[in-house]
Amino acid sequence: MNAIRLEEPGRLTLLSLGTTEVRPNEALVRVHRIGVCGTDIHAFKGNQPFFSYPRILGHELGVEVLEVAAGIKNVSPGDRCAVEPYINCGVCIACRRDRPNCCVKLQVLGVHADGGMREKLVVPAGKLHRSRSLSLDQLALVETLAIGCHAVDRAKVEPGEFVLIVGAGPIGLAVMQFALEAGAQVIVLDINQRRLEFCQSQLGVPYTVNASRADPKESLNQITSGDLPTAVFDATGNPQSMANAFEYPAHGGRLTFVGLFPGTITFDDPNFHRRELTVLASRNARPADFTRIIGLIEAKRIHTSPWITHRASLSDVVTEFPRWTNPDAGVIKAMIEV
Ligand SMILES: [Zn+2]
């Protein structure tokens, strides 16, 4: 079977792999769609922390079940599924406390272990989440959406509150969709006017602030009548933006870091203390998020049409992928068809 492997930063190759056996508790799936995200782009550029090469990328997968091990009940051959790509140990402190998304020994497919940029893949059957009606494209978008779903869950977003999302890239878009679904009054901050307009026209975000044109703090005060937003999400992974984000929550508010920066973030303690801020990390997503998102897309509460901007077949990935890494390409989500 064909696969695409990232041999080292900047070099993808098309190669042929042997078939893999299904062991107990596993399922063999046919990979139909692979979403490309920031993690893949960072790995390609060589600036993804904790990343080793060579690696088969691909953690946003829309698949069809081909074969299951004896005794598997949650899926059967022919089922179409989203894949929860977080392989957890099941025994560590996080796993024992129902937090498999931040398992001590977590292996994310396509990041720490070889992923799904190939025709067939063997995965633990319990990591498959099936849908009778979602398209393969939609199934491949579930993991991206789950990042936003989990972040909004972490911050316990309430109806009516002002929620600020810093960064209108794919992670920010995912957070927006669930903040809107939670009934929050959403404000988006970015420096790219085209992205801000996209959030307004495609997702129905009521408030946007262009930080390159206006003072963010002043704009936030105006929008919230001087209160400031009670929940703030940083989806940039940019250290300057993450440090600035400590200025934006209301007194008693919370700040959630969805983006990741491989270094140290500093903040002013009196400012943090005076406001009694709660700071949260949000890592990956939990199994229940996958189930919930599939239900929300099935019920047409979450719309997936704005997401996919670029497409390629598996054999064209070697030439197309480098183009997607150029910010001028305007990629929100590139989808690989296998
Ligand atoms: Zn991703």
Ligand SMILES: [Zn+2]
């Ligand atoms: Zn664990």
